[in-house]
Amino acid sequence: xxxxxxxxxxxxxxxxxxxxxxxxxxxxxxxxxxxxxxxxxxxxxxxxxxxxxxxxxxxxxxxxxxxxxxxxxxxxxxxxxxxxxxxxxxxxxxxxxxxxxxxxxxxx
Amino acid sequence: xxxxxxxxxxxxxxxxxxxxxxxxxxxxxxxxxxxxxxxxxxxxxxxxxxxxxxxxxxxxxxxxxxxxxxxxxxxxxxxxxxxxxxxxxxxxxxxxxxxxxxxxxxxxxxxxxxxxxxxxxxxxxxxxxxxxxxxxxxxxxxxxxxxxxxxxxxxxxxxxxxxxxxxxxxxxxxxxxxxxxxxxxxxxxxxxxxxxxxxxxxxxxxxxxxxxxxxxxxxxxxxxxxxxxxxxxxxxxxxxxxxxxxxxxxxxxxxxxxxxxxxxxxxxxxxxxxxxxxxxxxxxxxxxxxxxxxxxxxxxxxxxxxxxxxxxxxxxxxxxxxxxxxxxxxxxxxxxxxxxxxxxxxxxxx
Numbered sequence: 219x220x221x222x223x224x225x226x227x228x229x230x231x232x233x234x235x236x237x238x239x240x241x242x243x244x245x246x247x248x249x250x251x252x253x254x255x256x257x258x259x260x261x262x263x264x265x266x267x268x269x270x271x272x273x274x275x276x277x278x279x280x281x282x283x284x285x286x287x288x289x290x291x292x293x294x295x296x297x298x299x300x301x302x303x304x305x306x307x308x309x310x311x312x313x314x315x316x317x318x319x320x321x322x323x324x325x326x
Numbered sequence: 327x328x329x330x331x332x333x334x335x336x337x338x339x340x341x342x343x344x345x346x347x348x349x350x351x352x353x354x355x356x357x358x359x360x361x362x363x364x365x366x367x368x369x370x371x372x373x374x375x376x377x378x379x380x381x382x383x384x385x386x387x388x389x390x391x392x393x394x395x396x397x398x399x400x401x402x403x404x405x406x407x408x409x410x411x412x413x414x415x416x417x418x419x420x421x422x423x424x425x426x427x428x429x430x431x432x433x434x435x436x437x438x439x440x441x442x443x444x445x446x447x448x449x450x451x452x453x454x455x456x457x458x459x460x461x462x463x464x465x466x467x468x469x470x471x472x473x474x475x476x477x478x479x480x481x482x483x484x485x486x487x488x489x490x491x492x493x494x495x496x497x498x499x500x501x502x503x504x505x506x507x508x509x510x511x512x513x514x515x516x517x518x519x520x521x522x523x524x525x526x527x528x529x530x531x532x533x534x535x536x537x538x539x540x541x542x543x544x545x546x547x548x549x550x551x552x553x554x555x556x557x558x559x560x561x562x563x564x565x566x567x568x569x570x571x572x573x574x575x576x577x578x579x580x581x582x583x584x585x586x587x588x589x590x591x592x593x594x595x596x597x598x599x600x601x602x603x604x605x606x607x608x609x610x611x612x613x614x615x616x617x618x619x620x621x622x623x624x625x626x627x628x629x630x631x632x633x634x635x636x637x638x639x640x641x642x643x644x645x646x647x648x649x650x651x652x653x654x655x656x657x658x659x660x661x662x663x664x665x666x667x668x669x670x671x672x673x674x675x676x
Contacts, residue, residue: 261453261585263630267380268584290522293494294581296462298517325459325584 223315227256228276230321241310247273247319248306258321264306269295271305272322279317281308296325335441337414339365340650341643342434342444344421344590347375349620349635350450351404356643358411358669359661362650365414365442367421367434369455369588374401376452379583388633400632410668416440420455422589424616432615445650446615448642449595449602450635451622453585461492461579466551473557474577478505484576486510490560492548493580494518499527501578506539513541513572515548515562551577587622598624608645609638615649617642 221242227235239250248271251258259270266287272295275281281303284292288307292298302322308314341357343350346368354364372378374397382398389395395403419436424447427433434442458476460466466474478484478501489509491502494516500523502514514531521528535542543562549569550561560577563569587600596603596612601624604610609617619642620635628634647656 262376262380265381265384290495293518293522294459296459296581323462325462 221312223310223312223317225250225310225314225316226318227251227254227273228318228320229256230323239310239314241312241314243310245310246306247271247308247310248304250310251305251321256321258305259324260306262306266291266304266307269304269325272297272325273303273305273319274299274301274322275303275308276301276318276320277316280313295322297323336433336443337365337416337441338443339363339414340444341365341446341448341646342367342432342442343413343448343450344368344434345375345450345452345620345622346370346373346415346417347450347452347620348377348400348404348632349452349639350375350448351401351408352636353448353450353619353639353643354408354411354413355404356640357646358408359659359666360643360647360656361669362643362647363413363669364411365416365444367416367419367436367442369418369420369457371418373405373415373417374398376585377401379456386632388631390633410666412669416442420588424593430615446617446646448639448646449590449611449616449618449622450620450639451587451590451618452620454587454590454600454622455585456583457586457588458579459581459584461548461581463548463551469551469553469557469577472555473553473575474551474579476579478578481505481508484509487575488573489513489576489578490515490548490572490574491578491580492516493582494521494523495580495582496523496527497582498580499523499531501580502540503527503530503534506534510575511541512539513543513574515543515546517545517547519544548577548579601628607641609642610645617646 223239225237225239237254248260252260261270262268269291288304340362341364343353343366346366357364377397384397385394387394419438421434422437423435425433431443432447484505485508488511490513491498492515506512534540545565546562548560549563552559560572560574562572602618604618604623604625606625609619611618619638621630
């Protein structure tokens with residue numbers, strides 16, 4: 219399908235979900251997860267102001283570097299690792315085809 | 327406007343609005359047009375909800391009539407708009423319990439024990455009440471209020487004590503600066519090398535560390551709390567240098583706030599995925615006299631938008647009037663025709 223890529227999201231129970239992700243709808247990864255009813259809260263609506271869409275990127279994709287806002291937020295998040303990102307800051311585009319991410323544990 | 331009944335020490339009002347975000351504030355306006363008095367209760371010390379707490383400097387583009395408005399400005403404007411109706415405020419306090427009285431009114435008692443009596447309750451709680459984010463440290467709950475404090479309520483408590491603050495934001499920096507002189511020892515622990523607080527505070531903290539007044543441990547996290555009836559030590563895990571123990575009287579983790587539904591979740595209201603289910607006819611809940619408006623409610627087709635919350639508040643007020651004053655006639659008026667007739671102030675600030 220044109221303008222559709224595959225993204226694999228591994229949930230907190232280690233279940234793999236292979237998602238068809240549209241790249242022509244200005245969607246981000248947090249919104250994609252919510253659209254598929256995966257347990258991602260996205261509390262702040264995508265402003266990098268909560269860490270409820272914290273994920274670990276398992277594959278080597280060309281994702282733009284995190285913004286200062288995202289780094290600041292990750293700074294106060296828990297369970298942060300070197301490959302931590304906020305899904306709301308990852309805009310879906312064709313270069314992300316085949317990406318694998320794992321949902322981080324939920325902080326209190 | 328909530329009236330304080332001196333005899334019972336209870337705030338009495340027509341509508342108790344839980345949540346001082348934009349939707350809760352606008353409900354005061356719509357209620358005021360119907361001559362209903364309002365009192366607003368919020369867990370945060372200031373009005374505005376997430377607009378003030380999370381994104382005051384961010385622009386909002388979908389408020390009708392405003393091509394762009396900063397969240398903080400919208401809150402200021404709403405406060406001006408509701409000023410004629412003199413709402414009362416209980417801020418920095420959380421609604422804990424609700425109880426139906428024999429006269430049909432609701433009694434809501436807060437965490438601090440303040441009593442609010444109202445004909446109707448509007449829950450405009452947004453994402454829920456903002457509560458401190460607790461670091462995922464095993465058994466930390468056991469020592470909460472016994473050496474583990476998520477807020478600095480009384481700085482004097484820390485005089486002459488061994489204090490550890492964790493976090494890298496403004497509140498961690500500000501309290502480090504404030505408590506540095508009072509504490510016996512103060513250690514600031516941060517996961518990264520860089521701090522994201524305002525530059526001035528960062529510089530002050532660096533100076534304090536340089537002069538030996540505080541100990542700064544970066545690239546490290548607290549991974550365990552120790553103590554029987556009271557905290558006595560922490561385990562700190564450094565990214566490269568391993569773990570060490572730190573004798574501690576008080577541990578203050580400052581990782582910001584996160585919204586939780588809180589005690590309202592136990593009020594017997596219909597809840598679906600953390601949101602309160604309502605009837606879109608008037609945004610009433612399953613409990614007559616309790617309404618839920620704004621981001622905290624859910625119904626088929628729900629959109630979490632401020633502008634939708636304004637609409638919900640408006641319809642809920644019409645229904646609330648009929649509920650509170652079943653014998654009175656309600657006539658619908660345009661503000662352009664009738665203007666704004668305020669309600670005289672007799673409110674008590676709590």
